[in-house]
Amino acid sequence: MPDVLGSVRPDSWxxxxxxxxxxxxxxxxxxxxxxxxxxxxxxSVRVLRCGFWSLLAVALPGVIVMRIGxxxxxxxxxxxxxxxxPTWLGIGFITADAGIxxxxxxxxxxxxxxxxxxxxxxxxxLRVSMVLSFVTLAAYLVTVWAMGAKPx
Amino acid sequence: MSLNDWILAxxxxxxxxxxxxxxxxxxxxxxxxxxxxxxxxLAVFRLNPVATVSVAIGGLGTITFGIWLAISLPAYHxxxxxxxxxxxxxxxxxxxxxxxxxEFDKARTRAQELTGQSDEPSSELAGLVRSRRGxxxxxxxxxxxxxxxxxxxxxxxx
Numbered sequence: 001m002p003d004v005l006g007s008v009r010p011d012s013w014x015x016x017x018x019x020x021x022x023x024x025x026x027x028x029x030x031x032x033x034x035x036x037x038x039x040x041x042x043x044s045v046r047v048l049r050c051g052f053w054s055l056l057a058v059a060l061p062g063v064i065v066m067r068i069g070x071x072x073x074x075x076x077x078x079x080x081x082x083x084x085x086p087t088w089l090g091i092g093f094i095t096a097d098a099g100i101x102x103x104x105x106x107x108x109x110x111x112x113x114x115x116x117x118x119x120x121x122x123x124x125x126l127r128v129s130m131v132l133s134f135v136t137l138a139a140y141l142v143t144v145w146a147m148g149a150k151p152x
Numbered sequence: 153m154s155l156n157d158w159i160l161a162x163x164x165x166x167x168x169x170x171x172x173x174x175x176x177x178x179x180x181x182x183x184x185x186x187x188x189x190x191x192x193x194l195a196v197f198r199l200n201p202v203a204t205v206s207v208a209i210g211g212l213g214t215i216t217f218g219i220w221l222a223i224s225l226p227a228y229h230x231x232x233x234x235x236x237x238x239x240x241x242x243x244x245x246x247x248x249x250x251x252x253x254x255e256f257d258k259a260r261t262r263a264q265e266l267t268g269q270s271d272e273p274s275s276e277l278a279g280l281v282r283s284r285r286g287x288x289x290x291x292x293x294x295x296x297x298x299x300x301x302x303x304x305x306x307x308x309x310x
Contacts, residue, residue: 032202032206035180041198145161
């Protein structure tokens with residue numbers, strides 16, 4: 001979220017910023033919904049599936065839109081031509097990209113978990129997926145703080 | 153980091169909590185869509201406490217820290233058109249969201265009543281989880297939130 005929501009910026013930055021923030025909000029919502037559903041589902045197959053699909057159909061598209069918007073506004077602001085990035089931007093890149101990797105692993109593990117669910121096996125893999133989604137969520141909340149407070 | 157930086161960060165985190173809660177309510181609506189048995193409906197409603205806490209934190213945080221920023225930052229004022237528009241949209245989002253919650257809560261209440269008797273499919277319960285009024289209200293709340301985000305980014309008139 002380069003150049004915060006709280007300031008006036010060139011008009012040409014607005015749409016990329018909208019994509020970036022909107023995508024991030026959808027990603028956080030999908031992670032919270034998915035992680036919570038997997039955590040509270042108990043033996044409910046419907047809620048377990050709902051948790052996995054929240055990660056796949058809500059969080060993943062949100063993360064993709066967020067990352068595209070991030071790169072777009074990064075270029076618009078001219079950071080790509082700068083020799084070094086500010087601290088808050090570094091935090092953003094690390095957590096966003098690590099979060100994408102974690103979410104991807106959560107989805108792969110979760111997909112196997114849902115398959116096992118269909119066979120009547122345990123929910124262990126979906127529990128792993130839940131933990132990974134909460135870790136990703138925590139990383140993204142740190143990112144939101146860094147984008148707003150801009151440390152350094 | 154200045155105090156305003158912290159307030160902006162808290163304002164953003166609150167906005168994320170608010171939108172996340174709204175998405176959770178959509179996920180609950182989608183998950184409950186085909187439910188006919190009380191136990192299924194009640195299982196979906198296990199997500200409700202987290203969504204409720206998130207919407208409370210998000211709703212209060214956005215307005216409190218948002219107005220604080222509008223007063224604190226010299227470039228903006230609480231009476232700026234885009235700030236007033238955001239406050240009006242925030243009220244619409246909250247009001248519509250609360251009414252949507254009341255609508256869908258009827259399904260939970262009915263499921264709790266039915267679960268004491270049996271866990272047979274109920275067409276009445278299926279109708280309550282697919283409440284058209286609830287969907288419209290939640291849709292209105294979500295639309296207001298999207299408009300707030302647009303207003304915050306484009307800041308018309310600023």
